[in-house]
Amino acid sequence: MNTEPHRFVILLAEDEQADAYLVKAALAENSIPADLHHVLDGREAFEFLRRQGPRFAAAPRPDLILLDLNMPRMDGRECLAALKQDPALCDIPVVILTTSDVERDVVASYHLGAAGYITKPVDLFQFMEAIRNLGNYWIDLVRLPQ
Numbered sequence: 001m002n003t004e005p006h007r008f009v010i011l012l013a014e015d016e017q018a019d020a021y022l023v024k025a026a027l028a029e030n031s032i033p034a035d036l037h038h039v040l041d042g043r044e045a046f047e048f049l050r051r052q053g054p055r056f057a058a059a060p061r062p063d064l065i066l067l068d069l070n071m072p073r074m075d076g077r078e079c080l081a082a083l084k085q086d087p088a089l090c091d092i093p094v095v096i097l098t099t100s101d102v103e104r105d106v107v108a109s110y111h112l113g114a115a116g117y118i119t120k121p122v123d124l125f126q127f128m129e130a131i132r133n134l135g136n137y138w139i140d141l142v143r144l145p146q
Helices: 017-029 040-048 076-084 103-112 124-139
Strands: 008-013 034-037 064-067 094-098 116-119
Touching: 008 017, 008 040, 017 034, 017 124, 034 040, 040 064, 040 076, 064 076, 076 094, 076 103, 094 103, 103 116, 116 124
Parallel strands: 008 034, 008 064, 064 094, 094 116
Antiparallel strands: none
């Protein structure tokens, strides 16, 4: 019998390697029990979610998707819209994690079905705090289906 608790799986769609590193470091620094999987854009996110190709053949289903809005090929807006229209994927919560603080992006993201919107803090301490709060909410507080 496996008594090990379920590790929370996060898919991060982020084209900036430095920002992806910060998310990974913040999860570790805050002792958030999550497995982070990183893709560079919306197209790779769909390849991961659909387990396409040898790279993603064994990809786990994420409990949460963190999605940047401004990425090449398929940006976060297109990705979010497509995710929420796909019956096999629409129930995965998506939180926008982006530099954009523009009100129309916030409104459009919620209209498309985002479960949350976080503007990336520029300050490192505030960024770490934002990820800690995200972990507290999505991992410790919210109940997601198994």
